[in-house]
Amino acid sequence: MISTSRKRFWLVFSSLFGILIWKAISLGVNREIILPSPESTVLYLFGMLGDALTWKAVGATLRRVLLAFLMNLIAATAAGLASGFSSRFYYALKPLVTVMKAVPTMGVILLSLIWFNSETAVVFVCTLIIFPVLYSAVVSGIHNLDENLLEMHRVFHIRWAKTLRHFVMPSLRPYLIAGVMSGLGLSMKVIIAAEVLSQPGYGIGTMFQVERARLNTTGVFAWSLLVIFLTAGMDILFAALRKYYGGKS
Amino acid sequence: MISLHGVGKCFGDVPLFENLDFQLPAASVICFLGPSGCGKTTLLKMMAGLLQPDTGKVAVQGRISFVFQEARLLPWADVRENASYAMDPHLHKRELRERTDAMLDLLELKDAATLLPGQISGGMAGRTALARALLAPFDILLLDEPLSSLDPDLRNRIIEFLPGIIEGKSVVLVSHDYRTAAALSDSVYLLSPSDIVSVDKNDIEKTLQRIESAKRENSASR
Numbered sequence: 001m002i003s004t005s006r007k008r009f010w011l012v013f014s015s016l017f018g019i020l021i022w023k024a025i026s027l028g029v030n031r032e033i034i035l036p037s038p039e040s041t042v043l044y045l046f047g048m049l050g051d052a053l054t055w056k057a058v059g060a061t062l063r064r065v066l067l068a069f070l071m072n073l074i075a076a077t078a079a080g081l082a083s084g085f086s087s088r089f090y091y092a093l094k095p096l097v098t099v100m101k102a103v104p105t106m107g108v109i110l111l112s113l114i115w116f117n118s119e120t121a122v123v124f125v126c127t128l129i130i131f132p133v134l135y136s137a138v139v140s141g142i143h144n145l146d147e148n149l150l151e152m153h154r155v156f157h158i159r160w161a162k163t164l165r166h167f168v169m170p171s172l173r174p175y176l177i178a179g180v181m182s183g184l185g186l187s188m189k190v191i192i193a194a195e196v197l198s199q200p201g202y203g204i205g206t207m208f209q210v211e212r213a214r215l216n217t218t219g220v221f222a223w224s225l226l227v228i229f230l231t232a233g234m235d236i237l238f239a240a241l242r243k244y245y246g247g248k249s
Numbered sequence: 250m251i252s253l254h255g256v257g258k259c260f261g262d263v264p265l266f267e268n269l270d271f272q273l274p275a276a277s278v279i280c281f282l283g284p285s286g287c288g289k290t291t292l293l294k295m296m297a298g299l300l301q302p303d304t305g306k307v308a309v310q311g312r313i314s315f316v317f318q319e320a321r322l323l324p325w326a327d328v329r330e331n332a333s334y335a336m337d338p339h340l341h342k343r344e345l346r347e348r349t350d351a352m353l354d355l356l357e358l359k360d361a362a363t364l365l366p367g368q369i370s371g372g373m374a375g376r377t378a379l380a381r382a383l384l385a386p387f388d389i390l391l392l393d394e395p396l397s398s399l400d401p402d403l404r405n406r407i408i409e410f411l412p413g414i415i416e417g418k419s420v421v422l423v424s425h426d427y428r429t430a431a432a433l434s435d436s437v438y439l440l441s442p443s444d445i446v447s448v449d450k451n452d453i454e455k456t457l458q459r460i461e462s463a464k465r466e467n468s469a470s471r
Contacts, residue, residue, distance in 0.1 A: 148321045155297050155315040156335035156385055166334075170325050 036218035045222040053202075058230065060202035061191060064119075068126035069187045073180070076131050080138025081168070090139070101132045105190065109197050118198035125194040130187050134179045141175035142168070180238065185231050192227065250275055250419060251296050251389060255305035258291060265291055269305070271445050273389075278412075278420040280430035282453070283440035289423040290318065292440065293391050296421065311388030311419075316395045320374035322366040328377050329353065329362040335385035352380045355410060357403065372400065379407075383414055390420045396429050408432050427453040 002010075019038050026037040036044075048054045083090035108128050112121040145168065153163050195205020204227060211219030251273040258266045265288040273279065273296075283289050294300040297313050314335070322331045333349040340348075353359045356376045361369055366377070379395060396404050411433065424430050430437050431450050439446045439456070448456050 148317070148319060149323065151299055152315075152317065152321045155299060155313060156381075157312075158335065159338065162338070166326065167323060170323070 033215060033217050036221050040218050041221040041225060044218045045225055048219075048222055048226070054207070054226075056202045057204050057207045058226070060200070061188075061195065061204040062230070064122055064126075064195075064203070065184070065187050065191050068123045068191065069130065069184060071123075072127055072130045072134055072187075073176075073183070076134035076179075077138050077172075077176070080135050081142065081164075083135070084139050084142025093135075097132050097135060100128050103128065105129060105193070109194050112194075113198050118195075118200040121198045122191055122194040122200060122203075126187050126190050129190045130183050133183055133186065137175045137179035138172060141172040145171050177242065181235070184234055184238065188227065188231050188234070250310050251421075252308045253295075253302075253305065254308070256295065256302040256307060257304035258288070258295065258300070258302050260291075266302075269445065273419055273421065274436070275419060276417050277436065278415065278422065278434040280422040280424055280434035280437045281440045281445070282424060282427055282430050282437055282448070282457075285425055287440050289425075289440060290393055293393050293421065293423055296389075297391055309389075312386055314382045314385040314387035314390045316379055316382045316390075316392040318393045320366070320371075320378040322374055322377055322381075324366050327363050327365055328358055328369065328373070331366065331377050332358070332380035333384060335381050337386045348384060349380075352384055356380050356407070372403075376403075388418055390415060390418060392420065392422045394424055395422070396424075396426075404429070427457060 022038050026035045029035045032040060079089075079093060083093055105125070105128075109121070109125050112124045115121070116124060149167060153167060158167075192203075192205040192208070195203040196209050197205075199206050199209060204223060208220060208223055211217075211223060253269050253271040256266055256269040257264065281289055281292065291300060293315075295302055295307050296309065297315050298307070298309060323334065326334070329349055332353060333345060336345055336348070350359070350362075353362055356379060358373060358376055358380065361373055366374055369377070375395070382390065382392075396407065408429075420434075422430065422434055427437070431453055434450070437448050437450050437453055439448050439460070
């Protein structure tokens with residue numbers, strides 16, 4: 001482990017280095033429509049922040065991300081628990097999960113646009129991507145439960161509900177945390193991609209499409225930057241929540 | 250109670266037991282003695298229903314409590330929570346607490362009550378597991394090498410108070426240490442693949458020596 005100040009130094013150093021390269025290339029290209037410079041992107045972003053439409057779009061997208069993510073977290077945990085403890089359930093779900101994992105995202109987005117309205121389509125696409133990730137995390141968590149402790153629960157006839165609450169769920173904690181960490185960012189990306197194509201009334205993806213249509217590359221960059229900040233913000237918020245609700249793992 | 254009828258168990262191709270018959274006497278403490286690897290733990294697990302015999306039948310009547318060779322504590326629960334984990338869920342909260350604290354006191358765990366398993370020594374973890382087993386409602390208590398990790402002083406104290414807790418209940422103890430066996434149990438049995446032989450409790454040492462020398466002759470003549 002390196003010290004906190006060292007960590008900060010390297011974080012800042014690599015960020016500045018990245019921005020420097022961005023600036024250098026943009027100077028070389030010298031055309032804002034191909035590659036906008038860092039300062040014009042940031043300036044545009046500040047301008048966006050004063051616009052109510054920006055916040056409406058951000059709010060709508062975040063709402064979809066949270067809704068889709070929480071729904072899938074609950075469904076995947078329930079299905080994962082069932083599959084983890086019953087191999088019948090596991091094999092019954094296996095074809096579905098395999099299809100969900102393998103199906104190409106773009107194909108699903110296009111199909112769901114034909115089938116659903118844009119609001120439902122976005123959440124549906126996110127489900128297809130995110131459910132297998134969370135589900136697999138829960139199943140592998142259960143398959144890795146401590147055999148000795150399982151045996152202990154059996155010999156003492158500990159009730160099902162108590163076993164779940166005091167043994168299974170705490171054991172799943174690291175798997176769920178890993179799932180949430182990777183899943184939230186992934187949901188954000190998928191939802192925005194789906195919004196670009198489905199064009200709901202408000203949404204970050206809708207704004208991407210608007211800026212692209214106006215050939216406003218700086219706008220596309222500024223929105224990307226905003227999404228990066230939002231995702232980082234969610235990560236920080238989640239880490240803080242984790243710390244607050246106890247424990248190291 | 251527990252009875253074994255023609256029980257056989259193999260591990261891979263190696264037969265551990267063959268056609269074993271045994272009846273656990275009610276309300277007494279018995280000890281199975283045998284070298285490591287002779288199947289003591291397997292026998293206990295079959296009695297607890299954790300393992301099925303390949304042939305024959307194990308019949309059990311009554312609630313079972315078990316002290317495993319390892320502590321098997323929940324790593325995120327403290328010593329008190331672990332000790333009271335298997336207690337009767339219908340007990341009143343206050344009674345549950347009082348009984349737990351009394352048991353922790355008895356096993357010299359009171360100062361460690363709020364510590365997590367990762368913060369205590371192996372001996373303390375073993376005692377916590379013992380507390381859990383003694384607090385669980387049971388008619389039959391199965392102990393797998395329970396006292397091997399304790400220091401001699403505490404072991405002697407436990408040997409003193411244990412009879413009070415297990416009075417009127419059946420206890421099966423498994424050990425390779427014949428002194429513990431003799432001190433705790435009413436009767437001692439030697440475990441061999443096809444037989445459970447009763448040994449005179451006061452004569453264990455001699456019996457063991459006899460077996461030992463017979464074994465040595467056996468391997469020498471091979």
